[in-house]
Amino acid sequence: MDPVRTFHDLLYGLAVAASPENLMVAVVGLLLGTAIGVLPGLGGTNGVALLLPLTFHLKPTAAIILLASVYWGAIFGGAITSILFRIPGEPWSVATMFDGYPLAKQGKPGVALTAAFTSSFIGAFVAIVLFTFFAPPLAELALKFGPPENFAVLLLAFATIAGLESGDPVKAVLMTFLGLLLATVGFDIVSGSPRMTFGSVALQSGVNFVIIAIGVFGLGEILLTVEEALRIEGLRARLSFRDVWETWKMFPRYVWTIIRSTLLGFWIGVLPGTGATPASFMSYGIARQFSPRGSRFGTGEVEGVVAPETAAHAAGVGALLPMVTLGIPGSPTAAVMLAGFFIWGLNPGPLLFQENREFVWGLIGSMYLANVIGVLIVLTLVPAFAAIVRIPFAILAPLITILCSIGAYAVNNQVLDLWIMLGSGLAGYLFKKLGYPLAPLVVALVLGDMTEQAFRQSLIMGQGSPAIFFTRPIAAFFLAAAIAVFLLPFARNVVRRARGGAVPAEAPGAAGS
Amino acid sequence: MRQAALGFAGLLVVAGIVFMREAARLPTGWTASGPGPGFFPFWLATGFTLAGLAVLVRTWSSNHGQGEPFLPGGAWKRILVVFLPMVGVVAFLHYLGIYLGGLLYLLGYTRLVGRHPWPLVLAVSVGVPLALFLVFERWFLMPMPKGLVLESLLYGR
Structure with missing residues (x-):
């Protein structure tokens, strides 16, 4: 690949994207996407799907710019309700809650929002540069990742998340098992038989993690709040642009986390079938292991917002790469966009770069412009978003409950899901009270299907022998890293006991070395 | 505990x-x-x-939490006041739907628990479900459970 030629193409793409019509489409898409991201139940995937029919009247270039902008907007917007109310507006903003919500509770919603938006922007921007210059070779490399490699990477994700909470590691393991178990409910993809449904027909479609997350985090949080007293502590929140500036001043400290999260997120996005959600969780877990501030994660550490947001947005960009270059969607949202390609009469794949230069480079150019415009829009709105936490609790609590119900119902359009949401709200409250960490549950539920598929395919490839995980070098490397990270909290406990108690829980970056 | x-x-x-x-x-x-x-x-x-x-x-x-109460005093009541109406909204979903159920929930909670003045209570409990109705039913065409009452009001069924 010739960088000069690429640069030339990029300038052409920017010119296409900056045409008044395409620019306007991008702004409309961003605003719509942000709103879709804020509302739980309306996700980037169904947002894009709902707008797809509207694009039939547009030129293909404007159409893909509209859909991509909705996607960027949704990634920005998903963080807002996660940080303010602990309701994930989008699946990939669940990890943002872990530190974003404590920050908001401490009266710093502006800092959390600014950190989320800014790191989203950085992650996306760097990923777009990578996309521009390395798209074809990266797409080839991604195809070399088989089921054993994917399984080992997923195992690393679980290990890092189980080590997340500073509490009891056994409880973290228990919650991981529970999440993976819930993920197996419903039809088995390989054999087609219903599993773990206890004879219920409604359960055959499975337990969607969005419903569980809304229940354990959104409702569970309301129950915890009323237990203390009937209010949410956000009243002291400062509402000014000074938050933006002061958050930016902290960013140089997080440079390694940002670089790591961007590369990790981008790569996970490029891998087929993954996307922004696993990327955000893995990035959070790994940042917690490697950062010198790792022990403060979960208590309102800005870096804990930076890591998942950077990775989620970088993965969002990465997911478009195999779609454009190979015609393989990197995420569910990308799959919906891919459907658009065929409707607009385009064939994705290597030839697309030659045959539809305006389309491909217009899309790439619009990614640069849409992200710059997007971050400016959401940053301007930070004080307005932060003001929402000033709403009195007696109004906020029923409001949150209604939004949770709508979000849970929208997933499958079935009333049973609302009961599951209520039940998991109660369960989440009890878990939290008794010291069972919730993060491993939700992460395992999200990654469960993918993990089981990778595991079964690997065993089939290895004719039933688990040796396949150790004989392939990339898989073996990740597996070793996963085991090291997993044993870390146990080792830490042993060391602490041997030294006779009060040793601060520091996370030495021993993993994978 | x-x-x-x-x-x-x-x-x-x-x-x-x-x-x-x-x-x-x-x-x-x-x-x-x-x-x-x-x-x-x-x-x-x-x-x-x-x-x-x-x-x-x-x-x-371990003796952790020995003798501590599971909930601080009066917390049971506050939790039930939030949780039972939630259960009620879901239980009567078939009749009231999400919008009317939400309206009643907002009305009751903001007035009885929050003790906000009536104009605010009415503005919030009518305004919020109405806004959600417009967003989901009209603009995004995502049907939410409207309940028998609202359906008969809207479509005369």
């Missing part, structure tokens, strides 16, 4: 055994198409049960 922790851990172990039995109804070994459908859930349920047992033993052998 200690009794609650012990009881909850015991409940998890029982649940784990139930999960194992449910998973074992499907083939858990090697089949013609690789590991059977029950393989993954069965071993997960086993791991879950073992972890539950470990938690139970550890809780038993």
Whole structure:
């Protein structure tokens, strides 16, 4: 690949994207996407799907710019309700809650929002540069990742998340098992038989993690709040642009986390079938292991917002790469966009770069412009978003409950899901009270299907022998890293006991070395 | 607190055994198409049960939370005041739907618990469901459960 030629193409793409019509489409898409991201139940995937029919009247270039902008907007917007109310507006903003919500509770919603938006922007921007210059070779490399490699990477994700909470590691393991178990409910993809449904027909479609997350985090949080007293502590929140500036001043400290999260997120996005959600969780877990501030994660550490947001947005960009270059969607949202390609009469794949230069480079150019415009829009709105936490609790609590119900119902359009949401709200409250960490549950539920598929395919490839995980070098490397990270909290406990108690829980970056 | 922790851990172990039995109804070994459908859930349920047992033993052998009440005084009442209306909204979903149910929930909670003035109470409890109705039903065409009452008002059915 010739960088000069690429640069030339990029300038052409920017010119296409900056045409008044395409620019306007991008702004409309961003605003719509942000709103879709804020509302739980309306996700980037169904947002894009709902707008797809509207694009039939547009030129293909404007159409893909509209859909991509909705996607960027949704990634920005998903963080807002996660940080303010602990309701994930989008699946990939669940990890943002872990530190974003404590920050908001401490009266710093502006800092959390600014950190989320800014790191989203950085992650996306760097990923777009990578996309521009390395798209074809990266797409080839991604195809070399088989089921054993994917399984080992997923195992690393679980290990890092189980080590997340500073509490009891056994409880973290228990919650991981529970999440993976819930993920197996419903039809088995390989054999087609219903599993773990206890004879219920409604359960055959499975337990969607969005419903569980809304229940354990959104409702569970309301129950915890009323237990203390009937209010949410956000009243002291400062509402000014000074938050933006002061958050930016902290960013140089997080440079390694940002670089790591961007590369990790981008790569996970490029891998087929993954996307922004696993990327955000893995990035959070790994940042917690490697950062010198790792022990403060979960208590309102800005870096804990930076890591998942950077990775989620970088993965969002990465997911478009195999779609454009190979015609393989990197995420569910990308799959919906891919459907658009065929409707607009385009064939994705290597030839697309030659045959539809305006389309491909217009899309790439619009990614640069849409992200710059997007971050400016959401940053301007930070004080307005932060003001929402000033709403009195007696109004906020029923409001949150209604939004949770709508979000849970929208997933499958079935009333049973609302009961599951209520039940998991109660369960989440009890878990939290008794010291069972919730993060491993939700992460395992999200990654469960993918993990089981990778595991079964690997065993089939290895004719039933688990040796396949150790004989392939990339898989073996990740597996070793996963085991090291997993044993870390146990080792830490042993060391602490041997030294006779009060040793601060520091996370030495021993993993994978 | 200690009794609650012990009881909850015991409940998890029982649940784990139930999960194992449910998973074992499907083939858990090697089949013609690789590991059977029950393989993954069965071993997960086993791991879950073992972890539950470990938690139970550890809780038993420690005195953590001995004599502490599970909930601070009066918390039961506050929790039920929030939770029971939620259950009510879902239970009457068939008749009231999400919009009317939400309206009543907002109305009751903002007035009875929040003691806000009537104009604010009415503005919020009518405004919010109306706004949600417009967004979901009109613009995004995502039908939410409207309930028999609202359907008959809207469509005369």
